[in-house]
Amino acid sequence: MKTRHDDTTVTDWSRLKQDVIQYAHHIGIDKIGFASADPFLMLKERLYKHREKGYESGFEEKDIEKRTHPERILPEVKSIIAIALAYPSRMEAPPKSEPGNYRGVMARVAWGEDYHHVLRDRLQKLERFLHERVPEIKTEIMVDTGALSDRAVAERAGLGWVGKNTSLITKEFGSWVYLGEMLTSVPFPPDQSIEEECGECTICIDSCPTGAIVQGGQLDSTRCVAFLTQVKDEIPEEFRSAIGNRLYGCDTCQQVCPKNRKINFTHHQEFTPDSDAAKPLLKPLLTISKKEFASRFGRSSGSWRGKKPIQRNAILALAHFKDKSAVPDLLHVLLEDERSVLRSTAAWALGRIGGEDAMLALKKAKIREKDAMVQKEIEKALINVENVE
Numbered sequence: 001m002k003t004r005h006d007d008t009t010v011t012d013w014s015r016l017k018q019d020v021i022q023y024a025h026h027i028g029i030d031k032i033g034f035a036s037a038d039p040f041l042m043l044k045e046r047l048y049k050h051r052e053k054g055y056e057s058g059f060e061e062k063d064i065e066k067r068t069h070p071e072r073i074l075p076e077v078k079s080i081i082a083i084a085l086a087y088p089s090r091m092e093a094p095p096k097s098e099p100g101n102y103r104g105v106m107a108r109v110a111w112g113e114d115y116h117h118v119l120r121d122r123l124q125k126l127e128r129f130l131h132e133r134v135p136e137i138k139t140e141i142m143v144d145t146g147a148l149s150d151r152a153v154a155e156r157a158g159l160g161w162v163g164k165n166t167s168l169i170t171k172e173f174g175s176w177v178y179l180g181e182m183l184t185s186v187p188f189p190p191d192q193s194i195e196e197e198c199g200e201c202t203i204c205i206d207s208c209p210t211g212a213i214v215q216g217g218q219l220d221s222t223r224c225v226a227f228l229t230q231v232k233d234e235i236p237e238e239f240r241s242a243i244g245n246r247l248y249g250c251d252t253c254q255q256v257c258p259k260n261r262k263i264n265f266t267h268h269q270e271f272t273p274d275s276d277a278a279k280p281l282l283k284p285l286l287t288i289s290k291k292e293f294a295s296r297f298g299r300s301s302g303s304w305r306g307k308k309p310i311q312r313n314a315i316l317a318l319a320h321f322k323d324k325s326a327v328p329d330l331l332h333v334l335l336e337d338e339r340s341v342l343r344s345t346a347a348w349a350l351g352r353i354g355g356e357d358a359m360l361a362l363k364k365a366k367i368r369e370k371d372a373m374v375q376k377e378i379e380k381a382l383i384n385v386e387n388v389e
């Protein structure tokens with residue numbers, strides 16, 4: 001069907017919608033739904049409240065009006081096509097993490113190829129399909145970094161519902177889905193949203209390592225481990241232990257969700273993890289070069305903040321395991337690394353690991369350290385190191 005906006009009937013758009021759905025499944029889109037492009041008024045209210053309470057992460061688009069008014073992004077917008085692609089929740093034969101060779105873990109969102117590229121590729125195919133049929137159509141594609149709330153769009157388009165952990169949960173794939181959307185100037189008939197809720201279940205709230213889910217459906221991003229692993233500076237002390245061995249992101253509130261039980265879809269080859277990059281050895285990360293980091297982690301969505309946060313988190317993970325064999329590596333960071341964040345985190349880690357060697361390392365570093373903040377961290381660590389059992 002080749003058609004023009006102005007001489008096209010509702011039946012034609014319904015037929016085109018069916019063709020789009022069929023094509024979407026053909027190109028490996030797991031779920032597709034259609035939403036109106038009306039302003040997201042309820043979300044707008046939530047976003048302003050969110051800001052007032054200081055819950056924002058800083059990674060989201062700052063202009064709330066733009067976030068909630070699709071016409072500010074594409075003036076001709078008449079509908080939004082939402083898509084979801086499923087990703088795996090389990091790894092085949094994960095490598096062993098053992099004393100002396102402990103490993104960190106990247107959240108599933110960072111397994112395999114960067115989902116931004118994969119979803120964008122699918123949406124571009126869909127866009128070309130539409131442009132062939134409606135040459136004057138206007139479109140705008142978004143995956144994660146766009147202004148709109150991908151979850152709010154997906155919810156409206158009936159892909160799933162939003163749980164207390166704030167994730168969009170689908171019936172078939174649970175919340176293990178990436179989301180993306182395309183604004184279009186075609187008035188596609190919208191789909192119905194899904195009426196479902198978590199009921200009395202609070203397992204995600206109770207399991208969150210930092211109590212970041214403040215009320216069902218609302219997240220204080222500044223406490224969320226997924227956020228904390230991505231900041232570039234020091235992680236506030238109160239959260240350092242809660243990071244555990246996570247190097248990027250956090251999956252806890254999804255792992256515990258009953259709606260995700262036994263769900264593991266592995267049909268997208270792109271998302272198959274390279275197990276050594278998804279659960280890397282910790283010690284070698286401390287001195288990994290820029291080039292090696294790019295070659296091992298560059299294709300993962302977890303590399304977008306560069307290597308520093310992942311290295312800092314690797315230090316926290318060594319402290320989590322109380323890995324005494326890592327003391328020389330941590331001393332090396334303390335004496336040689338130019339980045340004060342890594343040095344101060346290494347000092348903290350030595351204070352947690354404890355033992356004679358850690359104490360000697362801290363004393364050696366204390367003499368050399370010029371940065372006042374790192375000095376302070378070394379002094380605190382020297383007190384802590386005495387109390388470690």
Ligand code: B12
Nearest residue numbers: 046107144149150152166167168178179217226227249250
């Ligand atoms: C900023 C951001 C973050 C921040 C803040 C997350 C958050 N919950 O707000 C941080 C860094 C913490 C983060 C973490 C993660 N993120 Co993120 N993130 C985003 C981003 C860029 C914007 C989200 C946003 O605007 N948050 C502000 C809140 C208010 O908006 P919202 O979550 O979209 O709002 C929905 C619900 O939260 C709910 N809601 C909001 N307020 C209220 C209030 C009440 C009372 C109620 C009932 C409901 C409710 O309603 C909205 C939908 O209608 C989106 C991409 C995008 N452009 O949308 C990805 C996105 C949300 N992230 C995603 C993922 C995968 C993750 C992680 C799982 C990654 C990981 N493993 O570490 C974690 C999950 C943590 C969590 N529980 O949310 C996916 C989610 C897919 C899904 N199935 O839901 C998205 C959509 C990216 C994508 N395109 O696939 N993320």
